[in-house]
Amino acid sequence: MDTIQNYKCPCCGDALVFSGAKHKLHCSSCGNDYEPETIKQVYDADAAANTESRYEWDSYTPREFTMEDTSLASYECPSCGASIAGDASLGATICPYCGNTTIMKNQFEGALLPDYIIPFRIEKNEAALRFRQAAAKKMFIPGAFKSEAKVKETTGMYVPFWMFDCDADADITYTAQRVSGWSDSKYNYTKTDFYRLFRSGNASFANIPVDASQKAEDVYMDAIEPFDYSDAVKFDASYLSGYLADKYDVSVDDSIERANKRVRTSMEKMLMRDTAGYTSVQPQNSSIRFSGGKVRYALMPVWMLNVNYNGQMYKFAMNGQTGKSVGNYPASKAKLAVLFMSVFAGLSALTIGGCYLLHALGVL
Ligand SMILES: [Zn+2]
Numbered sequence: 001m002d003t004i005q006n007y008k009c010p011c012c013g014d015a016l017v018f019s020g021a022k023h024k025l026h027c028s029s030c031g032n033d034y035e036p037e038t039i040k041q042v043y044d045a046d047a048a049a050n051t052e053s054r055y056e057w058d059s060y061t062p063r064e065f066t067m068e069d070t071s072l073a074s075y076e077c078p079s080c081g082a083s084i085a086g087d088a089s090l091g092a093t094i095c096p097y098c099g100n101t102t103i104m105k106n107q108f109e110g111a112l113l114p115d116y117i118i119p120f121r122i123e124k125n126e127a128a129l130r131f132r133q134a135a136a137k138k139m140f141i142p143g144a145f146k147s148e149a150k151v152k153e154t155t156g157m158y159v160p161f162w163m164f165d166c167d168a169d170a171d172i173t174y175t176a177q178r179v180s181g182w183s184d185s186k187y188n189y190t191k192t193d194f195y196r197l198f199r200s201g202n203a204s205f206a207n208i209p210v211d212a213s214q215k216a217e218d219v220y221m222d223a224i225e226p227f228d229y230s231d232a233v234k235f236d237a238s239y240l241s242g243y244l245a246d247k248y249d250v251s252v253d254d255s256i257e258r259a260n261k262r263v264r265t266s267m268e269k270m271l272m273r274d275t276a277g278y279t280s281v282q283p284q285n286s287s288i289r290f291s292g293g294k295v296r297y298a299l300m301p302v303w304m305l306n307v308n309y310n311g312q313m314y315k316f317a318m319n320g321q322t323g324k325s326v327g328n329y330p331a332s333k334a335k336l337a338v339l340f341m342s343v344f345a346g347l348s349a350l351t352i353g354g355c356y357l358l359h360a361l362g363v364l
């Protein structure tokens with residue numbers, strides 16, 4: 001009896017009293033009656049949604065290449081500081097990140113051994129061809145760029161990613177309203193029903209990617225995603241033959257928050273989809289938990305193209321699996337002026353001299 005009297009009314013928060021005659025919990029403040037079983041469910045669901053969220057990833061133990069694994073060299077760029085591994089016979093001559101041509105070959109020191117790799121599917125000459133095809137379709141770049149731009153260097157590079165896997169559980173509580181209305185000859189009536197919703201569910205996540213290289217500019221990497229992870233295979237050093245491979249410089253610990261956020265957002269969206277049929281729904285408490293989440297290290301194929309036009313270098317990146325590309329095209333001033341005038345007619349303060357279109361934004 002004692003414990004039941006401690007229950008509070010889920011509608012108004014006042015104390016509930018057990019009425020033996022009705023076998024119900026009664027609220028003298030708002031007049032509602034509840035089945036004891038209902039109140040117990042409400043309390044259990046509340047307790048679950050109030051549990052602290054918990055994200056536990058297994059710790060990642062880096063593994064090094066051994067010399068039997070491979071014959072790799074290390075390429076260092078004195079200009080941007082990139083340190084990239086590659087096949088010793090490759091003789092890389094240009095930094096894929098900054099285009100610097102005084103890249104130095106050094107003694108290879110056991111860089112980190114990946115767990116998985118998505119091999120290149122697009123070959124080098126096809127990458128250049130696809131670049132031309134993509135440029136030919138662009139509308140607001142100088143016509144001469146399409147014919148005169150020279151692909152000076154095409155470097156195949158494996159960019160490091162952390163891949164996160166986990167099975168997550170979530171409990172979320174919501175407050176919800178359903179509004180209905182009707183009229184008679186005298187009045188319009190509006191009725192608002194208030195609800196408390198409890199949703200729980202679980203989901204498995206595989207291959208949540210977080211790019212692990214500071215040098216690989218996020219805007220470029222995000223723009224050439226997605227990769228098809230079903231092509232990922234267990235890493236073997238022979239895949240590196242003829243390519244460069246960057247190694248991670250963003251630690252697992254620094255990447256975990258991004259992975260957690262993606263799990264959290266996905267779980268919240270998934271449970272929210274199951275709250276249809278109300279006029280409005282507001283999340284109240286949520287608890288998302290998993291343990292034993294797995295972290296793996298993987299390499300993704302990216303073509304880096306340095307393109308020479310009018311004495312200037314333009315950088316492009318292309319997904320080596322899908323061919324999706326992104327980069328800076330020179331803007332055609334005449335064509336751009338027409339574009340801006342038609343879009344922003346009346347705005348006089350726009351200056352467009354020397355600006356480049358960032359096609360990463362996918363606008364053109
Ligand atoms: Zn009440």
Ligand SMILES: [Zn+2]
Nearest residue numbers: 077080095098
């Ligand atoms: Zn560089």
